[in-house]
Amino acid sequence: MTSLSETPAQLPAQPNTLQILVSVLTARAGTIFAVCVVVLFVIVATLAPLLAPYDPLSQSMIKINQLPSAQHWLGTDQFGRDVLSRIIFGSRNSLLFGLISPLSAAIIGTTLGVIAGYFGGIVDRVVSRVIDLLLAFPELLLAIMIAAVLGGGFWNVIFVITVAFVPGFARVARAQTMAVKHEPYVEAAISMGVRTPAIIFRHIVPNIMAPIVVLAMLWVASAIRLEASLSFLGIGTPPPNPSWGNIIRDGLNNIFGSPWPIVGAGAAITLVVLAFNLVGDAVRDALDPSTTSSN
Amino acid sequence: MARNLFMRLLDAIPTVFLVLALVFFAMRILPGDPALAALGDTATAEQLALLREQMGLNDPLWLQFFDFVKGVLTLDFGRSLSNGRAVIDLIAYNLPFTVELTIVAMLMGILAGVPLGVLAATNRNKLPDSGVRVFSLIGYAIPDFYLGALLLITFALNLGWFPINGGGVGFADRMYHVFLPALTLAFVKAAFIGRLTRTSLLEVLGKDFVRTARAKGAKESRVIYRHGLRNALLPITTGLGLSLLATLSGSVAIEMVFNRPGVGKLLVNAIAERDYAVIQGGVVVFAMFVVVINLLMDLVYIVVDPRIRVKS
Numbered sequence: 001m002t003s004l005s006e007t008p009a010q011l012p013a014q015p016n017t018l019q020i021l022v023s024v025l026t027a028r029a030g031t032i033f034a035v036c037v038v039v040l041f042v043i044v045a046t047l048a049p050l051l052a053p054y055d056p057l058s059q060s061m062i063k064i065n066q067l068p069s070a071q072h073w074l075g076t077d078q079f080g081r082d083v084l085s086r087i088i089f090g091s092r093n094s095l096l097f098g099l100i101s102p103l104s105a106a107i108i109g110t111t112l113g114v115i116a117g118y119f120g121g122i123v124d125r126v127v128s129r130v131i132d133l134l135l136a137f138p139e140l141l142l143a144i145m146i147a148a149v150l151g152g153g154f155w156n157v158i159f160v161i162t163v164a165f166v167p168g169f170a171r172v173a174r175a176q177t178m179a180v181k182h183e184p185y186v187e188a189a190i191s192m193g194v195r196t197p198a199i200i201f202r203h204i205v206p207n208i209m210a211p212i213v214v215l216a217m218l219w220v221a222s223a224i225r226l227e228a229s230l231s232f233l234g235i236g237t238p239p240p241n242p243s244w245g246n247i248i249r250d251g252l253n254n255i256f257g258s259p260w261p262i263v264g265a266g267a268a269i270t271l272v273v274l275a276f277n278l279v280g281d282a283v284r285d286a287l288d289p290s291t292t293s294s295n
Numbered sequence: 296m297a298r299n300l301f302m303r304l305l306d307a308i309p310t311v312f313l314v315l316a317l318v319f320f321a322m323r324i325l326p327g328d329p330a331l332a333a334l335g336d337t338a339t340a341e342q343l344a345l346l347r348e349q350m351g352l353n354d355p356l357w358l359q360f361f362d363f364v365k366g367v368l369t370l371d372f373g374r375s376l377s378n379g380r381a382v383i384d385l386i387a388y389n390l391p392f393t394v395e396l397t398i399v400a401m402l403m404g405i406l407a408g409v410p411l412g413v414l415a416a417t418n419r420n421k422l423p424d425s426g427v428r429v430f431s432l433i434g435y436a437i438p439d440f441y442l443g444a445l446l447l448i449t450f451a452l453n454l455g456w457f458p459i460n461g462g463g464v465g466f467a468d469r470m471y472h473v474f475l476p477a478l479t480l481a482f483v484k485a486a487f488i489g490r491l492t493r494t495s496l497l498e499v500l501g502k503d504f505v506r507t508a509r510a511k512g513a514k515e516s517r518v519i520y521r522h523g524l525r526n527a528l529l530p531i532t533t534g535l536g537l538s539l540l541a542t543l544s545g546s547v548a549i550e551m552v553f554n555r556p557g558v559g560k561l562l563v564n565a566i567a568e569r570d571y572a573v574i575q576g577g578v579v580v581f582a583m584f585v586v587v588i589n590l591l592m593d594l595v596y597i598v599v600d601p602r603i604r605v606k607s
Binding site: 129140141151248251271277278 | 563
């Protein structure tokens with residue numbers, strides 16, 4: 001966080017956020033490519049019913065395990081369903097989980113972190129202990145353990161991924177709040193008798209948002225991967241609804257039939273996760289120069 | 296130092312207790328009746344009542360929790376609801392396969408990752424550096440179960456070089472069976488460890504004592520390995536701990552891909568069958584893994600970095 005004394009010096013040269021964002025996202029060929037992939041992904045997911053050549057659920061016994069052809073670009077699976085259409089519809093799941101989970105985790109985690117950081121004392125001790133405990137678990141393992149207990153399904157997956165991400169947000173929010181709490185403007189607000197909720201929402205939260213936003217962006221990719229992993233394990237999106245993870249799961253059960261569902265869905269996950277990672281890194285480098293990796 | 300170790304051990308106890316409490320209460324707030332799940336829809340009311348009594352489901356919650364903790368401490372997780380075998384036997388059979396996969400994958404990942412990182416750091420902003428960067432970007436993005444499926448299709452199914460499933464019998468056969476699954480996990484490890492080694496090594500190589508070493512005419516290889524890599528060990532060790540945990544969680548999907556025995560596969564299959572006893576046992580095993588690995592990481596820091604010893 002910039003301290004008060006150095007802010008004025010930077011002011012004249014500082015372009016607005018949008019300009020920074022555009023310049024960062026077009027600085028490298030790799031990032032431009034990543035932005036294109038992300039845009040394409042969002043378009044495909046929103047327009048899936050218009051773009052998909054077939055109904056992703058319609059089965060056909062006479063067309064099982066076909067190789068790629070002009071009619072079926074990625075062939076068909078063991079139920080005669082068009083693989084490309086399933087992958088196109090599967091993107092909707094990925095987009096939905098990729099957006100909702102980091103967002104809800106950011107809201108819950110930030111709330112917990114700010115409360116712990118601002119009030120301190122016993123609240124902080126309890127919250128920190130639980131955060132430390134959850135942070136000890138890798139997100140995937142935590143998600144698998146919770147899903148093991150709860151089972152799959154749309155809301156459960158949202159819940160599982162959110163819980164897996166909350167501790168990370170809470171830790172950052174707590175640390176940032178503790179740093180901002182002692183800034184002169186917060187102390188001034190307290191001494192003027194501003195009520196606590198107003199201090200938190202008007203003075204603390206806006207000043208800790210940058211790292212939270214960066215974290216949320218970086219975790220879009222993780223959320224997409226996590227949903228795919230859970231669906232692959234059969235504790236995510238339940239079949240017959242297509243999800244990139246359960247397309248690969250179906251593909252493995254039919255590995256002697258056709259490898260194309262696995263190849264296609266896996267390539268889609270890899271490409272989209274790679275793109276979101278690159279965009280997330282670029283945004284982080286722009287918003288938070290202190291974490292820029294030594295290049 | 297002994298006191299330090301003792302304090303860390305003491306600190307792990309409430310963590311273990313909290314984990315057990317979370318597992319227990321999460322299993323209890325579940326909708327659904329374990330007795331019904333065990334007997335199926337055809338069970339009569341009397342059979343259900345009898346099994347509930349046997350499983351202790353009629354006892355007060357605190358007594359059930361007490362029994363559960365006692366069970367964990369005495370390694371008694373009950374019996375599988377689907378095949379009647381003791382859960383601890385199932386775990387004892389599957390655990391070595393998971394441990395074996397994790398260790399081999401970690402070794403492969405370190406053996407590939409550290410040299411890659413050194414190569415990238417010593418050729419900064421040149422071709423090898425960019426190559427390692429692209430490799431690690433792909434390693435971060437590709438899901439391990441997808442990579443595993445690709446390796447399985449290519450090397451086991453089409454080329455026939457490796458078995459397509461199972462865990463193997465006897466040391467040589469087991470190593471043969473673990474190779475492809477471990478290679479899959481190691482790919483992601485190597486990407487992570489390579490990147491980490493590069494960053495830590497570059498940071499150390501910028502320090503004054505490295506300049507001094509060069510100034511006094513030490514050979515470049517000595518500067519890099521003796522002065523550089525040795526001091527880069529601490530951040531790398533931290534990364535290895537995290538990496539070990541990630542490998543463990545990755546092993547779950549990999550065991551499914553390669554259809555090999557292991558705690559992950561045991562757990563996932565139990566989820567499909569709603570086999571509560573096995574789910575509970577599997578989750579506890581993974582939780583204990585996490586606690587123990589974190590504890591070991593703390594101990595390794597004390598050994599690797601003498602400053603920690605002095606400070607506390």
